[in-house]
Amino acid sequence: MLSKVKTVLSDSEHRHTLINATIALAIRLLGAGMAFLFNLIIARQLGAEQSGYFFLCFALVMLLSAVANLGFENTILRFSSANIHSDNALRAILKFALRNSLPIAIIFAIALYVLAPWLAENIFNMQGVTETLRFISPAIIGLTIVMLVAMSFQARHKLVASIPCQNIAHFILCGAAVTILSVESASTAALYMSLSLGVTSSFFYWLSMKDLNKDGEKPNSKELWYSARPNWVIIIMSQSVQWAAPVILGMYLVAEQVAFFSVAQRIALLTAFILMAVNLVVAPKFSAFHAKGDDEGIRKTALFSVRLLVLSALPIVLFMLLFPEFLMGLFGDEFKQGAIILQILVLGQAVNVITGSVGFLLMMSGHERDMRLVTLISGFGVLISVPIFTKIFGAIGAASATAFFISLQNLLAVYFVKKRLGFNTLRFWQKI
Template sequence: MINKLKSVLSDPEHRHTAINAGIALAIRVLGAGMAFIFNLIIARQLGAEQAGYFFLSLAIAMLLSAAAKLGFDNTVLRFTGANANNGVTVKSILNFALKYSLPVALVIAVLLYLLAPFIATELFSKPQMANSLAFIAPAIVGLSAVAIIAMSLQGRHNLIASIPCQNIAHFLLCGAAVLILNTSTANTTALYLSLSLGVTASFFYWIALKSLNNRGNTVNANELWQSARPNWVIILMSQAVQWSAPIIIGVYLVAEQVAYFSVAQRIALLTSFILMAVNLVVAPKFAAFKAADNMDGIRKTALFSVRLLTLSALPIVLFMLLLPEFLMGLFGEQFKQGALILQILVIGQAVNVITGSVGFLLQMTGNERDMRLVTIISGCGVLVSVPLFTSLYGVIGAAAATAFFISLQNLLAVYFVKKRLGFNTLKFWQKI
């Protein structure tokens, strides 16, 4: 076993993947811990009802920011990964994406701010949520900015900056403000999050442009748009799968049920933080291999990464499946009602992990249209099934529908990876 491991790690690409995945995982652990603590702070400081209003407002902001990014986040990752050593090109790609996405985000944020009372009262029948919706509206601009900036940093393998930019800094700032100022309402928390995202985006934009070299040329706008258009649908549908369930639950059920589902969902997402860490390393590698027409490098890196993921995630999945009440109870006694929700969502995330980086495999190798079809199927499935199952079976039905379509999305992507690239990521035991 040890000799086999040494043989695998003797390959410089596998060694680079393992080492950088380890670094990314360490930072991701910090990020996952910060996100967990942030959710814990929100649940305990605000209580189930106010936490429900905040998480519902955040889900709406996340979904709207996905629309505002116009698909440029993964496009920035792909083209930056292929031009990581050309500073002029990297800067051109980042600024091009921000130039088009941030104005769209600003327009959407203004509309949400103005329509917040109507949305809260007429759509959700929760007039108390109007202020939290209004105060979280600026976060749409911040969420769009940090996602695109983080992808630029990731494409250059700057994991130490990329992960805090997208997943740590704004949670740290907002959580600290909630604790220090003893906040107990959703609207004030939403305001702090919006301000925290503004600070985070400004700081990491400066980091992203710092110390770039003068090599390369400005980017071809047509190439970026050709990639961004299918990516926009992919991101929008993927976010619909991820964030539409809390919104739909908010329409049909009380705020407390939104809080239970949201907390369970965020705990379940810890299962896939290892996948996210590995994605940070392998996604730009896939783009670089594709640019060099090295299909064997893509296959070996993909299969090696699935082995890392399966071995790393299994203990976490088992822990969550066996001790759901303990984990939910950390957020308050009443949150134990969400134990079954957590178990259902963990199964969906487990399938997400064991299939590997199939989404990035398709997107980074120029097969965005296949991934677009996959996400349209899963996204439409969620948008149809979650309202139906929520009305029939409550929050448990919403969790089951969400987990099913997360699993389906990844299994369909496995099929297209096999069709386009010639290997099956589920057969991770095959010879590399």
């Protein structure tokens, strides 16, 4: 066994993947811990009803920011990875994406602010959510910036900046403000979230640009748009699979049920933080290998990363399945009602992990349109089934539909990886 490990690690790419994945995992662990702590602060400080308002509005702005990004997240990652040695290309790619995305984000933020009373009364039937919607509307702009900037950092292998930019810095700032100032309302917490994202997006944008000079050729804007269009559908549908359920729950159930589901969902997503950490390392590698025409390099890196994922995630999955009431109870005794919801969502995330980085495999190797088809199926599946299952079975029905389509999305992506690239990530034990 030891000799096999030594043989695998004798490959420089595997060593690089392992070392950088370990670093990314450590930073991502910090990020997951901060996100968990932030959700804990919101739930315990605000209570079930007010935290339900906050989580509902935050899920909505996550969806709207995904639409505003116009698909440039994965386009930045792919093209920046391929042009990593050209500072001018890196600068131009990020500026091109922001120049096109920010006007949409600003329009969405203004529209959400103006329409907040109508949404609260006619869509969510929650009068108390109006101010929360208004105060969190600027967060759409901040989220759009941090996601695009984080992708640029990731493509440049600057993980120490990418992960805090994406999901640590604004949680720290907002969580600290909510705690120190003893915030008890969702609207005030939403205001601090918008302010936190404003600070972090400005800082990380400056940080991303300060070391880039104007040497090298600029990328072809037509190529960027050609990649972004299918990626836009992919991101919207992928975000719908993850975040549409809390918004839909807000239309049919009381705020407390939204809070139970949202907390369970955020705990379940801790299962996937290992996948996210590995993706930070392997996604730029897939793009670089594809640019060189090295299909064998893609296969070896993909299978090696799945082994890392399975070994790392299994203990977390088992703990969540065995002790759901303990985990939910950390947020307050009333949240224990969501234990079954947590178990269901964890199973969906477990499939997400064991299939590996199949989404990035397709997108970084030029098969965005296959991934677009996959996410269209899963995204529309969630948007159609969650309202039906919520009406019949409540939050448990929403969790079941969400977990099923998360699993289906990844299994379909496995099929297309096998079809296009010639190997099956589920057979991670095969020789590499």
